[in-house]
Amino acid sequence: MDHQSVAERVLANVGGVHNIQAGAHCATRLRLVLKDPKAINQTALDNDDDIKGTFQNAGQFQIIVGPGDVNEVYKHLVNKGMKQASKDELKSVAASKGNLGTRFLKTVSDIFLPIIPVLVGAGMLMALNNVLTSKDLFWGEGAAPLVEQFPSWAGFAEIVNLLSAAAFAFLPVLVGYSATKVFGGNPYLGLTMGAAMVFPSLVNGYNVAAALENGTMTYWDVFGLQVQQAGYQGTVLPILFVAYILANVEKFFHKILKGVIDFIFTPTLTLLITGFITFLAVGPVMFKAGTMLGDGINWLYTTAGPIGGFLFGLIYSPIVITGLHQSFPPIELMLFDNGGSFIFATAAVANVAQGGAALGVYLSTRDEKLKGIAGASAPSAFLGITEPAIFGINLRLRWPFYIAMVSSAIGSTIIALLGVKAVAPGAAGLIGFVSIGTQYGAGWPGFFLAIAVSTVLATAATFVYGKRVAAKATADTTAAPVLASSTPGYELTSHMKGSALPLASVSDQTFASGALGPGVAVEPTEGKLYAPADGKVTVAFPTGHAIGMRTEQGVELLMHIGFDTVELDGKFFSPKVEKGAEVKRGDVLVEFDMDAIAAAGYPLTTPLVITNAKKSVGSVELAVAPSSTVVLDDILVAVTAPEQVPAS
Numbered sequence: 096m097d098h099q100s101v102a103e104r105v106l107a108n109v110g111g112v113h114n115i116q117a118g119a120h121c122a123t124r125l126r127l128v129l130k131d132p133k134a135i136n137q138t139a140l141d142n143d144d145d146i147k148g149t150f151q152n153a154g155q156f157q158i159i160v161g162p163g164d165v166n167e168v169y170k171h172l173v174n175k176g177m178k179q180a181s182k183d184e185l186k187s188v189a190a191s192k193g194n195l196g197t198r199f200l201k202t203v204s205d206i207f208l209p210i211i212p213v214l215v216g217a218g219m220l221m222a223l224n225n226v227l228t229s230k231d232l233f234w235g236e237g238a239a240p241l242v243e244q245f246p247s248w249a250g251f252a253e254i255v256n257l258l259s260a261a262a263f264a265f266l267p268v269l270v271g272y273s274a275t276k277v278f279g280g281n282p283y284l285g286l287t288m289g290a291a292m293v294f295p296s297l298v299n300g301y302n303v304a305a306a307l308e309n310g311t312m313t314y315w316d317v318f319g320l321q322v323q324q325a326g327y328q329g330t331v332l333p334i335l336f337v338a339y340i341l342a343n344v345e346k347f348f349h350k351i352l353k354g355v356i357d358f359i360f361t362p363t364l365t366l367l368i369t370g371f372i373t374f375l376a377v378g379p380v381m382f383k384a385g386t387m388l389g390d391g392i393n394w395l396y397t398t399a400g401p402i403g404g405f406l407f408g409l410i411y412s413p414i415v416i417t418g419l420h421q422s423f424p425p426i427e428l429m430l431f432d433n434g435g436s437f438i439f440a441t442a443a444v445a446n447v448a449q450g451g452a453a454l455g456v457y458l459s460t461r462d463e464k465l466k467g468i469a470g471a472s473a474p475s476a477f478l479g480i481t482e483p484a485i486f487g488i489n490l491r492l493r494w495p496f497y498i499a500m501v502s503s504a505i506g507s508t509i510i511a512l513l514g515v516k517a518v519a520p521g522a523a524g525l526i527g528f529v530s531i532g533t534q535y536g537a538g539w540p541g542f543f544l545a546i547a548v549s550t551v552l553a554t555a556a557t558f559v560y561g562k563r564v565a566a567k568a569t570a571d572t573t574a575a576p577v578l579a580s581s582t583p584g585y586e587l588t589s590h591m592k593g594s595a596l597p598l599a600s601v602s603d604q605t606f607a608s609g610a611l612g613p614g615v616a617v618e619p620t621e622g623k624l625y626a627p628a629d630g631k632v633t634v635a636f637p638t639g640h641a642i643g644m645r646t647e648q649g650v651e652l653l654m655h656i657g658f659d660t661v662e663l664d665g666k667f668f669s670p671k672v673e674k675g676a677e678v679k680r681g682d683v684l685v686e687f688d689m690d691a692i693a694a695a696g697y698p699l700t701t702p703l704v705i706t707n708a709k710k711s712v713g714s715v716e717l718a719v720a721p722s723s724t725v726v727l728d729d730i731l732v733a734v735t736a737p738e739q740v741p742a743s
Contacts, residue, residue, distance in 0.1 A: 408507025435516025455557025
């Protein structure tokens with residue numbers, strides 16, 4: 096490859112160097128953030144023999160060049176004036192592009208993704224507690240809760256309730272840590288501010304509305320200002336604002352203070368200033384916004400009927416994202432005293448819609464990590480705890496969230512048409528029927544009809560949409576040679592111990608589409624990468640996550656341990672060979688810590704692809720059954736050579 100010529104053609108077809116905000120590269124791809132994506136000459140790039148494919152991902156335009164060549168092309172791009180960036184810096188540049196709504200959704204997803212396991216566990220425990228403590232749930236209407244029928248279970252139920260409530264009551268602590276980290280501040284300062292917002296001496300956030308109404312709210316006298324001693328248990332939006340303010344205040348002081356002064360006074364001033372802003376402005380404004388929202392929804396529902404039901408169902412889940420739904424209980428108490436609450440019934444329909452959307456993702460995705468989160472989040476949402484489904488899956492992918500919103504709106508219209516209302520608080524999900532008043536409208540049958548419509552619509556629409564997206568992605572990018580059976584000219588043995596997989600089944604579309612070449616993958620059971628043939632190492636990344644080699648027959652191979660593992664910057668990897676090393680079949684190329692990489696959230700599926708297949712290979716065939724266990728001596732790939740193999 097003429098690397099300089101490739102770099103010049105890349106620049107010419109992406110609008111020139113001045114159209115590139117910043118660039119980075121990984122084992123196989125150039126990653127560019129472009130000022131104007133419309134300047135791309137896609138036809139020219141698609142017809143370029145040296146470029147194996149292009150795609151857009153997370154605000155980055157990625158150009159597949161290939162191992163060993165991409166870093167050389169990158170050097171020429173830098174020499175021609177392209178701004179260099181690390182992977183993390185490029186992500187930040189890409190995140191700053193796009194409209195405000197898109198950036199907000201991505202930021203929220205980044206904040207909540209690390210918290211999802213906590214919310215899933217707590218949500219399932221809360222659902223268990225609801226089963227143990229709900230009236231009328233077992234043995235017919237009027238039946239006592241299980242803990243009253245079987246008193247020996249009461250202590251167990253209390254511990255379950257404690258464990259389930261902790262994550263939600265102290266949600267500002269969790270969000271404070273994660274959000275401040277995403278905004279670029281010290282996450283422990285964010286954690287501290289979150290803890291301050293739920294400090295026990297404050298009026299509990301769930302009781303703030305009642306305290307204001309009955310005059311029992313306590314206040315601080317701050318230089319003549321009366322500041323509410325209000326807590327923010329269970330809220331989300333206030334701590335997001337607070338974390339953003341804190342991170343920027345901290346950055347400001349880091350810039351103007353140096354050395355020991357910076358070390359001592361930056362955290363002190365950051366906490367002090369952010370704390371006063373929190374209790375003087377952010378908190379009261381958010382509480383007032385919630386109250387106004389609740390009053391407005393009550394007016395809309397009572398005056399617009401089914402249309403009001405549709406609109407409230409449409410916006411309920413976005414309200415949950417902000418945490419402003421915590422302001423609804425006082426309104427519901429009033430509604431309970433005056434003929435039943437439509438809010439609870441609508442919330443249940445909206446919650447199961449989010450669960451249905453997560454279930455649709457679970458049924459349609461090939462990404463095992465995404466499937467695992469969706470599979471755990473859906474049951475929780477069906478039982479009334481939607482944070483794992485919303486923040487972990489639906490909002491992250493966007494289209495499942497929108498589908499759930501529309502499904503919720505349709506189900507909520509049924510609630511309004513049939514006059515379904517709740518007469519008591521409860522779990523807003525499938526078991527919420529115990530709170531529905533049978534004397535109002537269609538009662539339980541109407542509630543179950545709305546729940547069923549919302550769930551089925553969300554699940555089916557998400558499943559169909561997800562399958563079409565996956566099919567389109569495959570159809571748009573598949574250009575690899577067909578894996579055809581034939582008499583092998585030689586074989587490649589397994590590069591790992593584990594389970595063999597067809598390349599098309601992996602979660603990374605660049606590999607699955609065959610854009611880098613045909614091959615196979617292995618889900619490893621041991622943290623070692625082995626040479627699948629005799630040959631020479633041509634690419635050895637210092638990070639250890641990828642190795643390229645050329646066999647004695649002139650076949651060029653790329654082995655990539657996991658997906659996106661370049662972001663670990665070499666952590667948990669221990670390379671055993673360098674570029675230029677002669678290796679024999681079965682030699683250890685890299686050792687890696689499987690448990691640590693998996694715990695960091697990265698899949699370990701490792702592809703083995705032939706990057707020069709069009710020039711040096713006749714056909715490629717998976718030589719073992721899919722999902723079968725392979726060891727080092729097993730033949731993994733059967734390869735036929737063309738009539739003339741180019742000299743290595």
